[in-house]
Amino acid sequence: MIIVNFKTYIEATGKKAVELAKKAEKASRETGTCIGVAPQTADLSGVASAVNIPVLAQHVDPFEPGSFTGHLQIDSLKEAGAVGTLINHSERQLKLSDIDRIIQITKERKMISVVCANNPRVGAAAAALRPDIVAVEPPELIGTGVSVSKAKPEVVTGTVKLVRQVNGTVMILCGAGVSRGEDVAAALRLGTQGVLVASGIVKAKDPYTVLREFAEATRQ
Numbered sequence: 001m002i003i004v005n006f007k008t009y010i011e012a013t014g015k016k017a018v019e020l021a022k023k024a025e026k027a028s029r030e031t032g033t034c035i036g037v038a039p040q041t042a043d044l045s046g047v048a049s050a051v052n053i054p055v056l057a058q059h060v061d062p063f064e065p066g067s068f069t070g071h072l073q074i075d076s077l078k079e080a081g082a083v084g085t086l087i088n089h090s091e092r093q094l095k096l097s098d099i100d101r102i103i104q105i106t107k108e109r110k111m112i113s114v115v116c117a118n119n120p121r122v123g124a125a126a127a128a129l130r131p132d133i134v135a136v137e138p139p140e141l142i143g144t145g146v147s148v149s150k151a152k153p154e155v156v157t158g159t160v161k162l163v164r165q166v167n168g169t170v171m172i173l174c175g176a177g178v179s180r181g182e183d184v185a186a187a188l189r190l191g192t193q194g195v196l197v198a199s200g201i202v203k204a205k206d207p208y209t210v211l212r213e214f215a216e217a218t219r220q
Contacts, residue, residue: 001173001194002184002214003114003135005058005086006039009202017043018050023208025051033215038086041072048081056114057085059092062101074105084112087131090139096125103131114173116196120155124162127170134163135173135196148176149186160191179210181217194218
């Protein structure tokens with residue numbers, strides 16, 4: 001699996017978010033690889049109505065409907081077309097109790113939970129909460145173009161080992177610095193089922209070509 005986090009990059013904002021999502025859908029259809037996208041909240045509805053691939057929110061707050069001005073509530077995200085959400089990204093970290101609550105909320109809504117972790121220990125703690133996906137991303141490598149699967153393979157293998165001790169079924173992804181197909185292939189060899197990527201796709205000169213390269217690497 002490949003999840004593309006659009007973050008708040010201008011290259012993936014508004015109409016450009018829809019254009020990038022369509023490129024991801026094209027690469028997914030042509031290669032048979034599952035590719036999901038996580039646009040900004042304001043772009044969720046437009047992206048979800050334009051493509052048939054999984055569309056995830058970048059964040060959700062651990063609240064039921066009520067008096068929570070300025071927060072992101074799960075039902076509004078689902079209504080906008082999100083099938084799941086990222087949780088605890090290193091740029092939007094949460095308390096463990098909030099992560100637990102959000103996972104439960106997504107389960108109740110039959111939505112996908114993708115919990116991000118910055119190291120193997122956090123990954124294992126997250127896996128114990130029974131999310132659908134755990135994605136390990138060392139924050140110091142995010143956006144550097146230096147892939148975690150090459151620069152810090154021990155982080156990936158350590159996460160796989162610890163996660164599997166507490167959860168034998170959760171999908172494991174890795175991210176941070178992933179920018180080439182060989183980075184994806186290396187991640188799979190280390191025991192993951194895919195990657196979480198952002199700037200490597202969003203800021204690429206030709207995102208579709210890089211998406212195809214990533215997707216083909218998952219099928220080697």
